[in-house]
Amino acid sequence: MEMPPPNPAVLAKKPELIKRLQGVMLDDGIISDPFETRAYECDALTAYKCPPLLAVLPSSTQEVSEVLRICHDLGVPVVPRGSGTSLAGGALPTEDSVILGVARLNDVLETDYDNRAIRVQSGRTNLSVTGAVEEEGFFYAPDPSSQLACAIAGNIAMNSGGAHCLKYGVTTNNLMGVTMVLMDGTITEIGGAHLDAPGYDLLGLICGSEGQLGVVTEATLKILPKPEGARPVLIGFDSNEVAGACVSDIIKAGVLPVAIEFMDRPCIRATEAFAHAGYPDCEALLIVEVEGSDAEIDEQLGTIMEIAGRHNPVELRESQSSEESAAIWLGRKSAFGAMGQINDYMCLDGTIPVNQLPYVLKRISEMSAEFGLDVANVFHAGDGNMHPLILFDANKPGDLETCEAFGAEILKLCVEVGGCLTGEHGVGIEKRDLMINQYRPEDLEIQMAVKDVFDPKWLLNPAKVFPLASSDARRIAAD
Amino acid sequence: MIASATEPLHVRGAGTRTDQAPADGSVLRTTGLTGIEIYEPGALTLVAKAGTPLADVEAALTSENQRLAFEPMDHRALLGTSGEPTVGGMVAANVSGPRRIQVGACRDSLLGVKFVDGQGQALSNGGRVMKNVTGYDLVKLMAGSFGTLGVLSEVALKVLPQTETEATLCLHNLDHARAVAAMSSALGSPYEVTGAAHAHIAGHGTPQTLLRIEGTDASVRYRLEALRSRLADFGELTDIHGSASRKAWEGIRDASSMADRAGDIWRVSVKPSDAPTLIESLGADAQTQLDWGGGLIWALMPEGTDLRAQLGAFAGHATLIRGSQATRATVPMFHPHPESLARLSRGLKDKFDPRRILNPNLMELGG
Numbered sequence: 001m002e003m004p005p006p007n008p009a010v011l012a013k014k015p016e017l018i019k020r021l022q023g024v025m026l027d028d029g030i031i032s033d034p035f036e037t038r039a040y041e042c043d044a045l046t047a048y049k050c051p052p053l054l055a056v057l058p059s060s061t062q063e064v065s066e067v068l069r070i071c072h073d074l075g076v077p078v079v080p081r082g083s084g085t086s087l088a089g090g091a092l093p094t095e096d097s098v099i100l101g102v103a104r105l106n107d108v109l110e111t112d113y114d115n116r117a118i119r120v121q122s123g124r125t126n127l128s129v130t131g132a133v134e135e136e137g138f139f140y141a142p143d144p145s146s147q148l149a150c151a152i153a154g155n156i157a158m159n160s161g162g163a164h165c166l167k168y169g170v171t172t173n174n175l176m177g178v179t180m181v182l183m184d185g186t187i188t189e190i191g192g193a194h195l196d197a198p199g200y201d202l203l204g205l206i207c208g209s210e211g212q213l214g215v216v217t218e219a220t221l222k223i224l225p226k227p228e229g230a231r232p233v234l235i236g237f238d239s240n241e242v243a244g245a246c247v248s249d250i251i252k253a254g255v256l257p258v259a260i261e262f263m264d265r266p267c268i269r270a271t272e273a274f275a276h277a278g279y280p281d282c283e284a285l286l287i288v289e290v291e292g293s294d295a296e297i298d299e300q301l302g303t304i305m306e307i308a309g310r311h312n313p314v315e316l317r318e319s320q321s322s323e324e325s326a327a328i329w330l331g332r333k334s335a336f337g338a339m340g341q342i343n344d345y346m347c348l349d350g351t352i353p354v355n356q357l358p359y360v361l362k363r364i365s366e367m368s369a370e371f372g373l374d375v376a377n378v379f380h381a382g383d384g385n386m387h388p389l390i391l392f393d394a395n396k397p398g399d400l401e402t403c404e405a406f407g408a409e410i411l412k413l414c415v416e417v418g419g420c421l422t423g424e425h426g427v428g429i430e431k432r433d434l435m436i437n438q439y440r441p442e443d444l445e446i447q448m449a450v451k452d453v454f455d456p457k458w459l460l461n462p463a464k465v466f467p468l469a470s471s472d473a474r475r476i477a478a479d
Numbered sequence: 480m481i482a483s484a485t486e487p488l489h490v491r492g493a494g495t496r497t498d499q500a501p502a503d504g505s506v507l508r509t510t511g512l513t514g515i516e517i518y519e520p521g522a523l524t525l526v527a528k529a530g531t532p533l534a535d536v537e538a539a540l541t542s543e544n545q546r547l548a549f550e551p552m553d554h555r556a557l558l559g560t561s562g563e564p565t566v567g568g569m570v571a572a573n574v575s576g577p578r579r580i581q582v583g584a585c586r587d588s589l590l591g592v593k594f595v596d597g598q599g600q601a602l603s604n605g606g607r608v609m610k611n612v613t614g615y616d617l618v619k620l621m622a623g624s625f626g627t628l629g630v631l632s633e634v635a636l637k638v639l640p641q642t643e644t645e646a647t648l649c650l651h652n653l654d655h656a657r658a659v660a661a662m663s664s665a666l667g668s669p670y671e672v673t674g675a676a677h678a679h680i681a682g683h684g685t686p687q688t689l690l691r692i693e694g695t696d697a698s699v700r701y702r703l704e705a706l707r708s709r710l711a712d713f714g715e716l717t718d719i720h721g722s723a724s725r726k727a728w729e730g731i732r733d734a735s736s737m738a739d740r741a742g743d744i745w746r747v748s749v750k751p752s753d754a755p756t757l758i759e760s761l762g763a764d765a766q767t768q769l770d771w772g773g774g775l776i777w778a779l780m781p782e783g784t785d786l787r788a789q790l791g792a793f794a795g796h797a798t799l800i801r802g803s804q805a806t807r808a809t810v811p812m813f814h815p816h817p818e819s820l821a822r823l824s825r826g827l828k829d830k831f832d833p834r835r836i837l838n839p840n841l842m843e844l845g846g
Contacts, residue, residue, distance in 0.1 A: 114663045114752045115774075137669075159612045170610060172619065173587045188819045193750040195579065195774045198796035198814045199842065200628075200824050201586060204619025208612045225669045248521030254544060254640035293705075296698045351608040354522040383609040384522070423610035431613070438613055439603075446602055446831070447615045453826035465614065 001048055001089070001429050004463050004475065006096035013074050014053055017098070020074075021056060024066035029104070031055040040081065040099045044146070045089040045430060047400060052079065052093035059104045061179055061187060061217040068215065069185030071098055077459050078183070080211035082154030083125065085146040087347055088428025090158060090210055094463060102153045105217055108132045117176055117193045118223050122153035122216045126160075129221060138223040141168035144424065145336065156216050159208030161424035166382035167258040167291075168224070170424065172207040177220035180206060180213075183455040192220055205450065210426050211461045213454040227291035230258065233301050234328045235308045236282040236315030240264060243284035244357035246311045247381045250288065251354070255303050260382035261287040261332050264361065267339070267376035267389070268331070274338030277331030280315040286381065287332055335378045336389075343391040345376075346403050350414030351423035354384045363413055364388055371406040373399075385423035386414070412437050427465045435467055444470050480507060481630065482599025487839045490626035492530060492568030495553075495560045504836070509567045512632055515539055517607065523638050524590065524607050529567025529631040536566055540638055548639040549585050550576030550728075556738040558801055567631040573623030576732040577674040577691070580666065580771045586622035588637045594621060594629035597832025607635040620827070627838045628831040642693040645673075646703050647724040649717045650710065652685040653677070655755035659773040661713045663751060665690045666772045668709055670702040676731045677769040688713075691728060731770060737779045740766070743802045745786045747776040749795035757790055785810050813842055 014032070021030050031037055032054050042049040053076070058064045071078050077097040084091050093099050105121035106128075112118065113136055120129055126147040129140040143162035144150055150160070156178065161170040168174070177191030190206070191197040206213055237243040247260055263271070263285045272279050279285060286308075290300040301318055308316055319325040339345045352360050361377060368375045379386040388410055392403040411421045411431065415438050421431045435444060448466055451458065451474075458474050481488065487504030512530040519525075520543040527536055533551065540546050551574040553564060568574075570592070575584035582588070591605030604617035621628060650661055655677070662675040674691030690710075692702045707716050719727060730736065737744055749757055751773030758767050758776060766779040780786055782803040787810070790797065796814035799806065816824060824842075828835065 112752075113667060115750050116663075116666060138667075159616070161610050165610065169583060169587060170612075172616065173583050186819055188823075189817070190820065192794045194748045194795040195771055196573075196584060196623075196748055198748070198798075199816055199820065200827060201573075201619045201623055202820065202823060204586060204616055204622075207619075208616045225667050228669045251523060251640075252521045252543075254643070256640060292698065293701060295701060296694075299695060299697060351610045353519060353524065353608060355519055380610070385608075385610040418606070419608050420606050420611045420613045422613050423608070424612060426612050427614065435614065438606075442600055443602055443604065444614070446596065446600075447604075447617065449830040450615055450617070450620075450827065453823060453830060 002468060003050065003094055003429070004468065006094060010076055010096040011053065013076065017054065017070070017074055017076060020070045021067065024070065025056070025058055025063050029057040029059065031057070040084070040093060040101070043084040043086040043089060043091040045087055045092065045428065048089055048092055048429065050093055050095055052097050052099045053095065055099040055101060057101045057104050061181065064100065064181045064215055064217050065185045065187050067100060068181055068183055072184045072457065072459060075457065075459070077462055079461050080153065080157065080215045082123065082151030082157065083149050085150040086154060086158065086426065086428055087349070088422070088426045088430040090154070090426050090428040090464060092429055100215060102151060102217065109218065112193060113138065115193045116223050117220050119218060119220045120152060121218055122156065123151050126150050126152060126155055133223050134226070137226050139226050140221055140223055141174050142171050152219050152221070153216055156207055156219060157209065157211045158424070158426035161385065163259045163261060163380060166260060166380070167256060172204060174222045175203060175207055175219060176222055178203065178206065178216045179218035181215045181217060183214070183457065183460050188214070208426070210428065210465050212451055212465060213460070228293045229297060230289055230291045231297050231301065231319045231325055232287050232289040232328045233304055233319065234315065234317040235286045235288065235313045236280040237284045237311065238282055238314050240284045240361040241358035242311050243286055244361070246286065246308055247357065248355055249307050250304055251382065253303060253307055255290070255300055257288045257290050257304070257382065259287070259289045260380070262377065262379050262381035263332065263335065264377040266374060267335055267378045270342055270376060271331040271335050271338040274341055275331050275334035277327055277334070279331050282314045287328055332378070339376055339389050339391070344394040345389040345391050346407055348386065348388045348390070348407050348410055349422045349425040350411045350419055351383070351385045352414050352417050352419035354381070356417040356419070357381065357384070360386070360413060360417060364410055367406060367409055371402055373403055373406055384419065408434055429464055432465060433467045435465070441470070448474060481595055481597065484836055487836045490630050490838050492565035492571070493562035495555050495562050495564045496558060496568065496572060507630060509565060509630065509632070516633065520545060523609070524635060525638050526607055526633065526635040527566050528633050530565050532563040533566055533569055534563060541641070544641045545638045546641045547588065547636065548578060548582040549588050550578040550732055551585060552576050552732045557734055557744065566634055570622050570631060570634050571624065571626050577676060577728055577770050580675060580774070581671065581673045582639065586619050589618050589622050589634060590637055591635035592618050592621045592631060593633035594631045596629045597834055597837050601632070602629065605635065609637055625838060625841050627828065627842050630837065643695045644699055644721060645691060645693040645724050646699050646718055646720045647674070647727060648690045648692070648703060648706055648710070649719065650688040650713050651715050653688050653713065655758050655769070657713065658688045658769065659751055659754055661688055661710055662690065662772040664709060665706055668706065670706050672706070674728055674731070675772040678731050679736045679768070680727055680730065689727060689731070691724065731768070734768060734777045736768060737766065737777065740779055741782070742779045743782055743784060743806050744800045745778045745780060745797050746800050747778060747786070747790070747795060747797040749774060749776060749793060753793060753795070757793060760789055760791070761786065762789065782806060787814065
C-alpha cells in the first residue's frame with residue numbers, strides 16, 4: 001500500500017513544533033522519542049507500519065484546539081487516533097505527521113436518564129459507556145467486536161456497527177451531538193440532547209468521515225433501556241444457499257431479530273477445534289437472537305423455528321437458559337481468535353443485498369480455488385455485512401500480495417451485486433484505491449470538496465479514504 | 480435544465496409543503512421522475528425515483544406487510560395544500576413522525592441518493608445496503624437540505640415489517656411537567672414504546688398523554704399491562720386499541736388539532752426535560768402539543784409572534800412551519816446557526832451550488 005513520501009520541510013520543523021507544543025501542554029503529553037513513537041506506528045492493520053514525527057496526548061478540548069492550531073500554522077499533517085483498533089489503517093501515520101491521540105480524554109461528563117443520553121469525552125472506550133449506565137438498566141447499542149478497547153472517537157470516525165445493528169442501527173443512528181475541533185483550531189458544537197440538529201445534517205456528515213473533517217473530543221450518545229431478556233436459536237443447514245434463503249424468509253415474516261449471524265463450514269470447524277462450543281459439523285450455521293420478556297421470546301423463537309423447519313435444517317437448537325445462550329454464542333465470539341490460531345488472516349467487510357448471499361458465497365469459494373487461499377465466512381447476515389476471512393501465511397513471500405488481490409476481487413464482487421466496499425470498518429488505506437470501483441470520479445470529487453470546506457489545507461488524515469491519484473492535486477497544493 | 484439555468488430555480492416535489500418555500504425563479508418539479516425501481520422485501524430495501532408519490536410507495540409496502548418505519552407526516556391539512564406528497568420531498572425535508580423516538584428520522588432510514596448538483600452534474604452517494612461506510616455520508620447531508628444542495632432524482636430507503644397490532648395507554652389531564660415525567664418513565668422502560676405524545680385529542684376536553692406499543696397481540700397485551708403498573712402513580716389509565724389507536728397517532732403525526740385554527744405554527748426541537756419550562760415561556764396564547772416524549776413541541780402562536788425571541792437561549796431549535804406573510808417577512812423559517820457552523824454550511828452550499836441558484840433564499844446561511 002503506497003503512502004505519500006514524507007515532506008522534508010515538515011520533518012525539519014520537528015524542533016520548532018515541539019517547542020511550540022510545550023508552550024500549550026505538559027511535557028508528558030508530547031511523545032517525541034523515536035523509541036516511544038513506535039507505539040503509534042500502526043493500528044490493527046498491522047501489515048503497515050510507520051512511526052510518526054510525534055505523538056501528542058492532549059487532556060482537554062482546549063489543548064486539542066491549541067495543538068491543531070499550531071500544526072495548522074506550521075503545515076504539519078495530523079492523524080487522529082482513538083484506541084488504534086482500526087482494521088482499515090485509519091490511524092496509520094506517515095513519517096511527517098503528528099498522531100493526535102484522545103486516550104486521555106476518557107471522562108463521563110453527564111448521564112441523563114430522563115432524556116436517555118450520556119455525554120462522554122471521546123477517548124472513552126465503547127464498552128465503558130455501557131459500563132457507566134448499566135446499573136440503571138441502560139446500555140449504549142453499537143457493539144463492534146473490539147468494544148472492550150475501541151474508543152468512541154474511532155467509532156464516530158468509522159461509523160462503527162456491530163452484531164446488533166439490525167435492530168439498533170450503527171453509530172450514526174445513536175449519535176446526538178459532538179464537540180469537534182476543526183484543523184484551524186476552531187471549536188464547534190453540533191447537536192446535543194435534543195433529537196435533531198438544525199440546518200444541514202453536519203452530524204451525519206461527520207460520522208464516518210474517518211477523522212478527515214475534524215477531531216471529535218466530546219459526544220452525546222443515545223442510551224437505551226436494556227431489554228428484559230434475550231435468547232438465541234442455533235440453526236444448522238447443509239448448504240449456504242438454504243441458509244441464505246432462511247435469512248430472507250425470517251426477515252420477510254415480520255420478525256425483527258436483534259442479530260442474525262452466519263458462519264460457514266471452514267469457520268465452524270476452526271472455531272469448534274478452538275472453542276469446543278458443540279456446533280454441528282454442517283455447511284452453514286445461523287445464530288438468530290431475539291429480545292423481550294420470556295413469553296415474547298418464546299413467541300418469536302417459535303415463529304423463527306417454524307420458518308427454519310421449512311428449510312430442512314440439520315440442527316435446530318433453541319436456548320432455554322443463559323448457559324445455553326452462552327454456549328451458542330461461544331463459537332461465534334471466538335471465531336476471530338480461532339482463525340488467528342490456525343493462520344494469518346485478512347478480515348474483509350463488504351456489504352451485499354441480503355438476497356445475493358448464496359451467489360456471493362458461491363463465487364467466493366470459486367475464487368478461493370483460483371487464488372489458492374482458503375476463506376472462512378462469518379458475518380452479520382441480517383444486514384448483508386460480510387466478513388470473509390482470507391487465510392494466508394505472512395512469512396511466505398508473495399502470500400500477502402495474493403491475499404490482497406483476492407480480497408480486492410471479493411470487494412469488487414460486493415459492489416457488482418449492488419453492495420459496497422465496507423459496511424463498518426471504514427476505507428482507511430486498505431480500501432482507498434478500490435474506491436474507483438464504487439464511485440465515479442465526480443462522486444469522489446464532491447466528497448473531496450466537502451473536505452475542502454472543513455480542512456482547506458488537507459492536513460487532517462490526508463492520505464486516507466480517497467485514491468492517492470485522486471487526492472494528489474489537493475494534498476500537493478496544500479503543501 | 481440546471482446546467483443551463485441563468486436564474487434561480489425553485490425546486491419542488493408536488494408542492495404539498497409549498498407554504499414553506501419562499502418562491503423565486505422558475506419552478507423545477509420532480510414529479511416527472513416516478514416509479515419504484517427496486518423493492519426487495521427480504522432485504523428490507525426499496526429504491527424509488529424522487530417524484531414517486533409517497534402513496535404509491537406505501538401501497539407497495541403494504542402489499543408485503545411492510546412500512547416506512549419513521550412514519551412521515553402528511554402536511555396537507557396543516558398547510559392547506561393539495562397534491563400528492565413525493566418521496567423526494569419527504570427526504571428533502573427529512574419528514575419524520577412520532578415513531579422517530581424509536582426508529583430514528585427519515586435520514587436514519589435513507590440508504591442512498593442520486594441527485595443533480597447546482598452545476599447540473601448527476602451525482603450519487605450511499606447505496607441500497609443497510610450498512611455502508613464507504614466514503615463520506617452525503618446521504619444524511621442531502622436529507623433535510625430542502626433542495627438547496629442538489630435536486631434529488633432517486634432515493635433508497637430501508638423499510639421495516641408492519642406490526643401485527645398496536646395499542647395506546649392514555650393518561651388524563653396531566654400538566655406538562657407530569658406528562659414529560661410519565662413519558663420519560665415509559666421511554667426508559669424495556670417495553671419498547673413507539674410513540675409518546677401529549678396532545679388534545681378530538682372528543683376529549685382535557686389533554687391526553689399517549690403511549691403507543693406495537694407488536695404481536697400477546698406481546699402488546701403483556702407490555703401494556705407492564706407499563707400500566709409502572710405508571711400507576713400518574714392517575715387514571717385507559718387504553719385504546721387497533722384502529723382507534725392508529726387514528727389517534729395519525730392526528731398527532733399531522734398535528735391535526737392545529738389544522739383548522741388561525742395562527743402561525745412552529746416545530747421546536749428540544750431536550751425533553753426542558754419542554755415544560757419552555758412551554759411556560761410561550762405564554763397563555765400558545766396552544767401546544769408534545770411529541771417524541773417531550774422532545775418535539777408543536778406550537779400554534781398568534782400571527783406575527785417571534786417564538787424564538789420568547790424562548791430565549793435553549794438547547795435546540797425552532798422551525799416556522801406555517802407562517803402568515805407578516806411573520807415570514809420578519810422571522811426566518813430556520814433557526815439561525817452559530818457562526819462557526821454557519822461558515823461550514825455556507826462552504827458546503829458554495830461547493831454543491833456555487834452559483835447559488837437552487838432554492839437560494841430557503842435556508843438562511845448568512846454571508
